Structures are given as C-alpha cells and as structure tokens.
Amino acid sequence: xxxxxxxxxxxxxxxxxxxxxxxxxxxxxxxxxxxxxxxxxxxxxxxxxxxxxxxxxxxxxxxxxxxxxxxxxxxxxxxxxxxxxxxxxxxxxxxxxxxxxxxxxxxxxxxxxxxxxxxxxxxxxxxxxxxx
Numbered sequence: 377x378x379x380x381x382x383x384x385x386x387x388x389x390x391x392x393x394x395x396x397x398x399x400x401x402x403x404x405x406x407x408x409x410x411x412x413x414x415x416x417x418x419x420x421x422x423x424x425x426x427x428x429x430x431x432x433x434x435x436x437x438x439x440x441x442x443x444x445x446x447x448x449x450x451x452x453x454x455x456x457x458x459x460x461x462x463x464x465x466x467x468x469x470x471x472x473x474x475x476x477x478x479x480x481x482x483x484x485x486x487x488x489x490x491x492x493x494x495x496x497x498x499x500x501x502x503x504x505x506x507x508x
Contacts, residue, residue, distance in 0.1 A: 387502040393423065394497045398489035401430065405486060408459060408495065409466045418461050420497040422470055425455035427493030434472065436482030445482070451475040455495070 396411055398404070412420060433446045453475045459468035470484040 386505045388505050389500040390503050391498055392501050394420075394499065396495045396497065398427075398491075398493040398495070400489070400491050402489045402493075403486070404429070404432070404484065404489055404493075404495070405466060405470070407489075408470075408497070409461065411497070412459070412461045412466075413464075417499045420459050420499045422455050422457040422459070423496040423498050425452050425470075425472065425493070425495045427452060428490045429493060430488040430490045432472070432487035433485045434480065434482030435485055436480070444485070445480065447474065447476070447480065449490075450480070452493070453479075 394411060394415065394417075396407055398407055408420070412418070428449060428451050429447070431446065431448055432450050432452075433444065435442065435444050437443070451474060452472050454473040455470060457468060457470035459466055459470070461467075471481065472484055473479055473481045
C-alpha cells in the first residue's frame with residue numbers, strides 16, 4: 377500500500393466583517409490593500425459600499441464597445457467583488473453601481489473618496505476547534 381502523509385485540520389472558518397470609513401482624498405483600492413495588510417487578511421469579499429466618491433475611474437461595456445469613464449462626485453449605491461493580497465500586491469475586481477441619472481455600472485480602476493465613504497468587506501478567519 378502506498379504511503380500517504382496525513383494530518384488533521386482542526387480549524388473552522390468564521391466569517392467576519394470589516395467596515396472601512398474613508399476620508400477626503402483617500403484612495404479606494406489603496407485603503408482596501410492597507411486594511412488587508414494591517415489586519416493580516418489575504419482574501420476579502422466586497423459586501424457593499426456607499427457614499428460619494430470625489431473621483432472614480434471605471435471600465436464598462438456599452439453594447440459591444442469597451443469604454444471608460446472618469447466620474448466626478450459620483451454616489452455609489454452598490455458594490456461587489458473580491459480581492460486577494462499576494463506578495464504585497466492586490467489582485468481582483470470591484471464592480472460598482474452609481475446613483476446617477478442614468479445609473480452607471482462598471483469595474484473600478486482607481487478612485488478617491490469623499491468624507492464618510494464606507495466599504496464593507498468580509499473575510500474568513502480560521503480559528504482552532506476545541507479538543508474533543
């Protein structure tokens with residue numbers, strides 16, 4: 377019979393939330409990266425965002441054309457996405473929907489927040505299970 381290296385994984389995942397409240401001029405993606413580094417989290421899911429962005433640059437499709445827009449004073453009403461931190465670099469995407477008329481939706485390339493802009497992140501923390 378072949379030899380197998382086996383070990384017991386005695387941890388369970390606990391979902392936790394982190395809310396970032398940004399100030400005037402704070403970079404959105406830079407703030408997410410910094411929060412992940414400060415809290416030693418390697419992967420987050422964006423649960424939502426709300427508030428006004430001073431400036432936000434997004435990519436999107438309109439019909440069959442790939443377009444970009446630089447929005448000023450845009451109110452974000454929905455956000456979703458995932459980010460991973462690997463070797464100090466942020467990988468992933470954040471999609472937003474604005475409350476403008478007409479609403480815009482797209483993938484965030486970069487952006488600066490205004491006071492009170494909030495981003496809700498969730499992550500899974502592995503904790504030891506009690507011994508039986």
